[in-house]
Amino acid sequence: GQQLNQSPQSMFIQEGEDVSMNCTSSSIFNTWLWYKQDPGEGPVLLIALYKAGELTSNGRLTAQFGITRKDSFLNISASIPSDVGIYFCAGCLIQGAQKLVFGQGTRLTINP
Amino acid sequence: KAGVTQTPRYLIKTRGQQVTLSCSPISGHRSVSWYQQTPGQGLQFLFEYFSETQRNKGNFPGRFSGRQFSNSRSEMNVSTLELGDSALYLCASSPRGLAVTGELFFGEGSRLTVL
Numbered sequence: 621g622q623q624l625n626q627s628p629q630s631m632f633i634q635e636g637e638d639v640s641m642n643c644t645s646s647s648i649f650n651t652w653l654w655y656k657q658d659p660g661e662g663p664v665l666l667i668a669l670y671k672a673g674e675l676t677s678n679g680r681l682t683a684q685f686g687i688t689r690k691d692s693f694l695n696i697s698a699s700i701p702s703d704v705g706i707y708f709c710a711g712c713l714i715q716g717a718q719k720l721v722f723g724q725g726t727r728l729t730i731n732p
Numbered sequence: 733k734a735g736v737t738q739t740p741r742y743l744i745k746t747r748g749q750q751v752t753l754s755c756s757p758i759s760g761h762r763s764v765s766w767y768q769q770t771p772g773q774g775l776q777f778l779f780e781y782f783s784e785t786q787r788n789k790g791n792f793p794g795r796f797s798g799r800q801f802s803n804s805r806s807e808m809n810v811s812t813l814e815l816g817d818s819a820l821y822l823c824a825s826s827p828r829g830l831a832v833t834g835e836l837f838f839g840e841g842s843r844l845t846v847l
């Protein structure tokens with residue numbers, strides 16, 4: 621089935637550092653989304669991207685929809701302790717039944 | 733506005749049993765989709781219901797089934813439980829469904845342990 625390759629799998633950074641993570645796929649998606657999941661909670665939507673090349677910001681978060689429609693990245697600037705969690709990319713398929721495919725997640729740990 | 737509510741939050745079953753999980757979407761949302769989350773496989777799509785009809789289905793065996801009621805509440809059922817069914821089952825709702833948007837509102841999940 622379709623797969624999203626998300627990297628890195630985990631990150632250990634210092635508070636205040638910038639973070640970058642990305643997702644790639646062999647399939648074309650018509651929508652890319654980024655979710656964050658805190659322990660014991662369900663994922664929460666951070667950013668949704670609908671057009672190839674689109675660059676969207678949400679506070680300290682910036683995400684881009686790749687031109688090929690096969691990739692996306694998420695950047696977090698000036699990380700703070702509450703950024704800790706697991707970040708998932710997700711893509712909606714362009715053909716056939718609409719399903720949401722998730723990446724394996726990037727676990728972000730911040731050292732104060 | 734109340735969020736997505738899933739019950740029960742935790743449950744333990746033994747192999748061969750069946751389980752029913754419940755999801756109440758955000759008021760006004762007609763789409764409910766279900767996901768299985770495990771450390772090894774990540775988040776995997778099970779199925780989506782919209783206005784009581786199953787719209788999409790993931791690659792899971794027939795032991796996994798669901799339904800949606802006229803008030804948009806949804807249930808999923810897993811029969812003949814296997815050890816590998818141990819997972820966090822997440823429900824998500826959206827006003828227009830996956831055919832239109834991937835913007836979902838997730839519940840906190842039901843953690844199933846199969847012994």
